Amino acid sequence: MIVVMLEQAHEHGGDTVIPASVLAQVWRGGPKSARLARIVAGSDIDSLGEDRAKEIGIRLGTQAGKDIADAHVACCAVERQAIVATSDRDDIKALMEPGERVHLIAV
DSSP: OOOHHHHHHHHHTTOOEEEEEHHHHOOOOGGGGGHHHHHHTTTTTEEEOOOHHHHHHHHHHHHHHHHHHHHHHHHHHHHOEEEEESSSSHHHTOOOOOOOOEEEEEE
C-alpha cells in the first residue's frame, strides 16, 4: 500500500523523502524491489550521517524511544513539516517533542 501511495505522490508532483534507515528495513534487492527502486530513484533519501545520527539519538533518549527508524522518520518529518504515511503511527507520535506537530497517515 505504501508503494502505491508513493507512486501516486510522484504522479501528482509531490516530493517524497525516504529516511535511509527505513530504506534499509524494506530493501531486499532483486526483482522484489523493482517497484521500490523506481520510487527511490524519484525520492530524496535522508542520509544517516553523523549529525542526523546524533539528532536521532537525542530524540530516542528524550522521548524514551527505542526504534532508530521511527526516530529517523520523526526527525525528517519535523524538519520538513512532512506528511508521514506509517504503520507505526503511535510509535512516531510518541517520538514527537512537545509543540512538534506532523500529519500522520495510518497505512
